[in-house]
Amino acid sequence: MSDVTIKQLATVLATPVDKLLAQLEEAGMKFSDPEQSISSKEKVKLLGFLRRNHGKRETAGEDSAPKQVTLKRRTVSELTVNPGQRGAATKTVNVEVRQKRTYVKRSVVEDQGKVLDPEREDALRKLEESQAKRDAEEQARQETERRRQEEEARQKAAEEARLKAEEEARAAAAAAEARTRQQDEVIDPAVLASEAVAPVAEVPVERPRRSEDRAGESAGRHSKPKHAGSHRGRDGEGATPSKKYFGNELHLSQEGSARRTGRKKPRARPLEQSRSSGAHGFSRPSAPVVREVQIGETISVADLAQRMAVKGAEVVKTLFKMGVMATINQVIDHDTAQLVVEEMGHTAVKAAETDAEVSLLAHAEVTGEAVARPPVVTIMGHVDHGKTSLLDTIRRTKIAAGEAGGITQHIGAYHVETPKGVITFLDTPGHAAFTSMRQRGAQATDIVILVVAADDGVKPQTVEAIKHARAAKVPLIVAVNKMDKPEANPENVKQGLIQHEVVPEDWGGDVQFVPLSAKTGAGVDALLEAISLQAELMELKAVREGRASGAVIESSLDKGRGPVATVLVQQGTLKKGDFVVCGVEYGRVRALFDENGKQIDEAGPSIPVQLLGLSGVPEAGDDFVVVADDRLAKDVASQRDAKRRETRLVQAAGNRMEDVLAQMGQGGEGQLSLNLVIKADVQGSTEALVQSLTALSNDMIKINVISSGVGGITESDATRAASSKATIIGFNVRADAAARRVVESSGLDLRYFSIIYDVIDQVKQVATGLLGVEIREEIIGIAEVRDVFRSSKFGAVAGCMVVEGTVKRNKPIRVLRDSTVIFEGELESLRRFKELVDEVRNGTECGIAVKQYNDVKAGDQIECFERIEVQRTL
Structure with a gap:
């Protein structure tokens, strides 16, 4: 450090010169003039003096060096804000960014680690002691639980032994009683005479009695043979002999005599006794029976009642109390059935999956080594922001010119060979009606390209595309298109996207913004490089070998080829001849075509292809899986079809009382x-x-x-x-x-x-x-192509026969193939022989050249129409 004057040092320290001179004098250094120089040693001496005065330890050598250094940086930039009103001046806002970083000396960090080591060891020791204590408590609890279970088992065994002994005692008593009845039937008449002379006294026998024995106590006392016998008296009453000759009153019956003498009435016969005692009768259950009822996704009311072992009317009544009006033959959903089961006191159990679905899951498992695969990129954004035009520039084709109205009507899938490698593109429509298409495209993709026009800014479908990308959890790359226009304002696009938490990288975010022009091709290479960089960071991999699986992007019905499904292979390799299950449809792959219509033999991961051979048109968004044989594919498809049909029945039949009452209330309003x-x-x-x-x-x-x-x-x-x-x-x-x-x-x-x-x-x-004027298209003529000729001036010329109406040269036309529109445009020329004519009537031959279209084939129909204004009437 070089010597400085006292005045300069005071300026650096922001201290008055007089105060600094006083401090130097207190430290033992004599300075009188502010212009005098002060050396480094004198500065250190002054610093030590000040430290001692403030109660701090004076350090020397390496300890005197600072322990940490803090660096601060402040940058100021300008941000242009567009007020959004026409004619209003733009505003400039200063943006100030402050950064602060602190660097700590390595030796200080190591010393702190050494100080904290004893504390960490103490914490680990306490943690081990706590763990040992918890293990001991858990072991003691398990020992107590084991002893309790053993005690309960001993008590249960003792109770079962006691009940078994009582049962054996009752069985022995019943057998003794039966033997006594048999002896009563063969008793000697001499015994009766002896009883008349010397009656035998009854000696009661004391024994423990239970409540169930008291009911049969009266019958048990008269089971002895002293009054029994097979002799029937003159009154002919029962098995007990009449005693009218042995001291009984003659005017009394046997029952009256029993009441007078205090004897019990005659015992019932064995059959009546068994019926009255209930030994072998039906025993009513003491508690309600709780059953486990298996319920699938849907179930009919009759099946639900059968599984609960109740009448169907009871289930219908329960549903009516819950507010659901259903008959015994209708189908209800799983949640409603579960509520009914719980309401009636049973337990609902989820039904097991069917065997066919389980087998399908086993087939869907793909094992093997995962290799790198091309990324799947979906292009999304607002309508007419240049999504398809950007894809055309990448593919070097002209697709947007052939779209009706210049907008995309369905998803297009393509894979492109670029200098950065193979990339698969999915082009989604931007119109508000195609929300489900955009959502389906975002779910099947790896990266989303959000196309925003620089001259139009953020629009409703742009915000919707951002939400779909976030819901699918895929990264986003913003392509700012139409930068070649003079009114392009990319800053306005960034400000609009920041409101939806899409922050560009140059503003401290993580979203790549690529300015480009789909018309001129500027910036397209930068976009491809951004896609390749993002794909490389994601490390996309898939198993190439094995059965293929993927998703249906789009499907259609071709009159000549049958059901056609555009699928995206996600795992495995799809080959010609494979058996596939696609939603509720199945079949064998008859042919595979790429996006250019070229037939191929197989398709690997991330490759879109058109598949022929399904039993019907699958729904867009369904998954497809390759299976081993046709039988499994048919079983899975039939089960899914039945399940889907039951679900539709539930939706159609699920009438709640509130809905019925609402319909009744609206009945008179005339909707x-x-x-x-x-x-x-x-x-x-x-x-x-x-x-x-x-x-x-x-x-x-x-x-x-x-x-x-x-x-x-x-x-x-x-x-x-x-x-x-x-x-x-x-x-x-x-x-x-x-x-x-x-x-x-x-x-x-x-x-x-x-x-x-x-x-x-x-x-x-x-x-x-x-009410108002509407534009209606009216077909004025149809010409059928009989043959196609080649002309050096017009290209393909169709030799046609007008089969309906009149074909006019200045009207727009459409080319139909198998009743499906394949091109819409206008006529290049309309000739009758060699003469150029304005119209050709029905039944007349003519030559037609379609402007900018040379793919006319024999059998096509050329439809001539006109747009007319018609007053709408109700």
Whole structure:
């Protein structure tokens, strides 16, 4: 340390110069001028003096060095805040970050550890003593419990021996009584004469008596042979001989004579005695019988009554007291059945799983070495924020251009070869109606990419996607899209997401924010690098060898190929020819296709494929498992179908009295009902439509979806709609010829849609009673493709025959294949021979070139339609 003046030292210590000079003088150093220099030794001497004055120990050498050092850092940055109002000026807020870190000398920490060692040893010793004491108390308690049980066993054995001895005594007495009766029947008449001369006195025998012996005391006293015999007197009464010749009064009967002389009335016969004593009769139980009743997920009222050994009417009465109206043939759920069992005094037990389900669980166990697998990434966000466009940029395809209305209608699954490795992408719709699809996508994923438009900010579906990701406990990466627009404001996106606890890394959080542009491709490489980094941190692994298992992403019905399920393999390897169970459906894998339509032989973990060969269309979200044989698959599927059918019966039959009374109260209000029959191209769209439309019900109108399914509209759908006076909604599907005949003959309302919010808006307007102009699509002509020709100018040209209506060149068209929409656009040209025409009528041949579409095949139908405004009427 270099020498400084007293004035400089006073400035550093923030002490007045006069006070510092006085302290130096007290320490034995003479300074008079503030400009005099002070050396390092003199500073140490002053420090020692001040320590002694304050009662502290003076240290020297290494001990004088500081034990800890505290560093403080303060940084100030500016944050721009957008007030959210048009025309308002932005505000700048200063953000100050203060950091404080303390570094402690290593020798000090070691000394503290040495000091604490004796305390730790003392604590460990006390812990061992406490443990030994508890062990001794537990051993003493067990010894006391053992002695008590032995004493109870000895008392129980003694009681059983006493009861057995009494039982043997009673049996011996009964045998002696029987022998006495036999002797009475063969007694000699001379004995009677001797009794008349010298009657034998009865000597009572004293013995211990119990309460049950007193009832038979009278019969036991007259079991002796002195008045017994087989001689019947002239009065012909009983087995006791008449004594009218032996001192009895002649005018009295035998019973009257017994009363006069004090004798008991004649004993009952052996059969009557056994009946009256109850020795071999029915014994009524002293306590109610408690049974263990096994209950499954559902059970009928009749089966429940049979298992409790009661009448079905008693169970129905108990249900009625609980507020549930059910007949003896209806099915109730597990919770209601458990309450009934407990109410009637029995014990409810959960029924064991079926053998088929147990066998399926054994098949589902995959054993083997886990290897690294590709990550499954789900792209979520608000509608029209660029999710599908971003995926197109990664895949170098054009998917968004072919979507109806520019929005995704169902989940798309793809796996992409990137420079960072293989990545599987799940594209979810952003419309509000597809909540269940987004939730299903988040549950089957490893990483969620939240796409937010830089010029639009946080929207309702963005918040919903954040909630789904948190519920699934998966990491989140935010992709700020549309950065190429001049009005892009990424700071606004960050501020909006902070309100939902999504904090970027540069603001001290743990969420990666990647600015990019799906249109220009800028920032896409950074996004792929962020995905690879996150996947590497998660260390994703799966067993590749063994039977496959996974989840159904989407399902549909193809007229040519049958049920088609898009599945995501999560464990094992799915191969062609495997037997699978998928929810309530089963089958054998006939073919596997990737997202490009190419047939493959097998698919490993994290690979999405289309599966053919199931018995029906599975529900989206079901799990699939590969099993050993077809028999097990069929058993499991049939049991699940029965269980699901019983559950639906419970939901349909579970009428509570409150619901019935509420319906009775609303009977006079005249609530309207709108019945719908919904058919869509995929299972996810059907589910979204049913949930969205039924949610529109209110007090004035109730919307009932009486039938829903996947595939084209058939004759049975039209017949069902005609019987219930329902409106038929076709979402990307069409009605066949038989169904159209039923619709025309019955005058049904059949509407086709390709955009989901058009369906919701039209039904909402009718349900809320809003009259106005609606946009309705009317088919004006259908042309059937007979052959396809190639043209150097127009590409594929379809040679067609107009089979219905008129095809016009300036109207939009759709291409149908097996009654399902595969493309929507407009005509490139419409020619009759070589002449360009504006329209072609029914029964006329023509050539049609579809704009930006060259995959027209023979057998397809080209549907020409127009959008017209129709005044809505109720």
